[in-house]
Amino acid sequence: MxxxxxxxxxxxxxxxxxxxxxxxxxxxxxxxxxxxxxxxxxxxxxxxxxxxxxxxxxxxxxxxxxxxxxxxxxxxxxxxxxxxxxxxxxxxxxxxxxxxxxxxxxxxxxxxxxxxxxxxxxxxxxxxxxxxxxxxxxxxxxxxxxxxxxxxxxxxxxxxxxxxxxxxxxxxxxxxxxxxxxxxxxxxxxxxxxxxxxxxxxxxxxxxxxxxxxxxxxxLKELENQVFEKIISEEQVENYNEKFLVSGLMSASTGIKIRYIDNDKLTDDEYAVEPNLEDYYLYIEKIKM
Ligand SMILES: Nc1ncnc2c1ncn2[C@@H]1O[C@H](COP(=O)(O)OP(=O)(O)OP(=O)(O)O)[C@@H](O)[C@H]1O
Ligand SMILES: [Mg+2]
Known part of the structure; x- marks a missing residue:
C-alpha cells in the first residue's frame, strides 16, 4: 500500500x-x-x-x-x-x-x-x-x-x-x-x-x-437532472448560447441537437440526459468564474 x-x-x-x-x-x-x-x-x-x-x-x-x-x-x-x-x-x-x-x-x-x-x-x-x-x-x-x-x-x-x-x-x-x-x-x-x-x-x-x-x-450527482438535450433549429442556437451553458452541438437530420445545462426542465420536448465529466467541468468552471 x-x-x-x-x-x-x-x-x-x-x-x-x-x-x-x-x-x-x-x-x-x-x-x-x-x-x-x-x-x-x-x-x-x-x-x-x-x-x-x-x-x-x-x-x-x-x-x-x-x-x-x-x-x-x-x-x-x-x-x-x-x-x-x-x-x-x-x-x-x-x-x-x-x-x-x-x-x-x-x-x-x-x-x-x-x-x-x-x-x-x-x-x-x-x-x-x-x-x-x-x-x-x-x-x-x-x-x-x-x-x-x-x-x-x-x-x-x-x-x-x-x-x-x-x-x-x-x-x-x-x-x-x-x-x-x-x-x-x-x-x-x-x-x-x-x-x-x-x-x-x-x-x-x-x-x-x-x-x-x-x-x-x-x-456528477451535482448535475443530476440538469443536463438536457433537445433538437432545435440553427437560428435558435445563439439564443441557447446566451441563456444556457451549452456543452455540445451536433447536427441531426431534423435540426441541431443541442446539449446544455439548466436548473429545471422547461418544456416537454427537452429531455434530461446523464451528465458526463465534460458537462461537469464546464459547469464548475462557469460557476467559479
Ligand atoms: N516559474 C514561475 N514563475 C512565476 N509564476 C509561475 C511560474 N510557474 C507557474 N506560475 C504561475 O502559477 C500558476 C499555476 O501554474 P501551473 O503551471 O501550475 O498551472 P497548470 O494548472 O499546470 O496550467 P496548464 O493547464 O496551463 O498547464 C499560474 O498562474 C502560473 O502563471
Ligand atoms: Mg500544467
Missing amino acids: NKLEIINLAKKYGNKTALNNFTYTFENGLYGLIGPNGAGKSTLMNILVEGISKTNGDVLYNGEKIEKLGKEYRNIIGYVPQQQGIYNNFSAEDFLNYMANLKGLNKKDISSKIKEVLEFVDLYGVRKNKLDGFSGGMKQRILIAQALLNNPEILILDEPTAGLDPKERIRIRNLIARISMNKIVIISTHIVSDIEFIAGNIVFLYGGELIRKGSPKEL
Missing part, C-alpha cells in the same frame, strides 16, 4: 499564489487532476516530484516527510513532465539506457528492464530508431517508458495526452489504466473524457485551490 499525504501545501511565486492550502491524500489508484490553464496542476506535480520547492505545508510518503526520505523517495517516483525535452539524436534504446543510468538502476538489470518497458509501450520493434523520427504519440510513449524504468510506486503524468490524435490518446489511456493497479498514478489533463472512465478519483483545481474532489460518479 502506498500513501501520499499532502497537508496545507502552498506555492507562491513572489506575491502570486500558484497553489494554496492544498490538502489531500492519495492512495493506490488512478487520480485525475483537472482544472483550467494556470490552476496549479503542474505546480502541484512539480512539488510532488521535488522539481520545485514548496512555500508551505508538508508532503508525507507512508508517514515520513519526503525531504527526510530523500533518495529513497526519489527512487519510487516516475514522472512524465508537461514540457517534454527529448534527446532527438538518441535511439529509443539509447535514450532509455541513458535514463536508466541517470536513475542509478543496477547495471545487470538495465537491459532486461529496457526490453520490458519497450514492450509495454509497444515500441520494442523500433528501439534502434532515432527519436527525431518518432511521432508525437510515440515520443509520449517513450517518455512513459522512461518513467517506468525504476518500477515507481508513484507515477505522475502531466498532460500525457495533450496534442495526440484520438487513437494515440486511447492507446495511452489504456496503458495508464493497466499501470494503476498497485501504485499511485496521478494524471493531469484538460481532456476530461480521457480520464472519465479510468480515474477512480477526480481532483479539481481552480486558481490554486482544491475546489472539488470525489469519484466521477459522486461528482
Whole structure:
C-alpha cells in the first residue's frame, strides 16, 4: 500500500499564489487532476516530484516527510513532465539506457528492464530508431517508458495526452489504466473524457485551490437532472448560447441537437440526459468564474 499525504501545501511565486492550502491524500489508484490553464496542476506535480520547492505545508510518503526520505523517495517516483525535452539524436534504446543510468538502476538489470518497458509501450520493434523520427504519440510513449524504468510506486503524468490524435490518446489511456493497479498514478489533463472512465478519483483545481474532489460518479450527482438535450433549429442556437451553458452541438437530420445545462426542465420536448465529466467541468468552471 502506498500513501501520499499532502497537508496545507502552498506555492507562491513572489506575491502570486500558484497553489494554496492544498490538502489531500492519495492512495493506490488512478487520480485525475483537472482544472483550467494556470490552476496549479503542474505546480502541484512539480512539488510532488521535488522539481520545485514548496512555500508551505508538508508532503508525507507512508508517514515520513519526503525531504527526510530523500533518495529513497526519489527512487519510487516516475514522472512524465508537461514540457517534454527529448534527446532527438538518441535511439529509443539509447535514450532509455541513458535514463536508466541517470536513475542509478543496477547495471545487470538495465537491459532486461529496457526490453520490458519497450514492450509495454509497444515500441520494442523500433528501439534502434532515432527519436527525431518518432511521432508525437510515440515520443509520449517513450517518455512513459522512461518513467517506468525504476518500477515507481508513484507515477505522475502531466498532460500525457495533450496534442495526440484520438487513437494515440486511447492507446495511452489504456496503458495508464493497466499501470494503476498497485501504485499511485496521478494524471493531469484538460481532456476530461480521457480520464472519465479510468480515474477512480477526480481532483479539481481552480486558481490554486482544491475546489472539488470525489469519484466521477459522486461528482456528477451535482448535475443530476440538469443536463438536457433537445433538437432545435440553427437560428435558435445563439439564443441557447446566451441563456444556457451549452456543452455540445451536433447536427441531426431534423435540426441541431443541442446539449446544455439548466436548473429545471422547461418544456416537454427537452429531455434530461446523464451528465458526463465534460458537462461537469464546464459547469464548475462557469460557476467559479
Ligand atoms: N516559474 C514561475 N514563475 C512565476 N509564476 C509561475 C511560474 N510557474 C507557474 N506560475 C504561475 O502559477 C500558476 C499555476 O501554474 P501551473 O503551471 O501550475 O498551472 P497548470 O494548472 O499546470 O496550467 P496548464 O493547464 O496551463 O498547464 C499560474 O498562474 C502560473 O502563471
Ligand atoms: Mg500544467
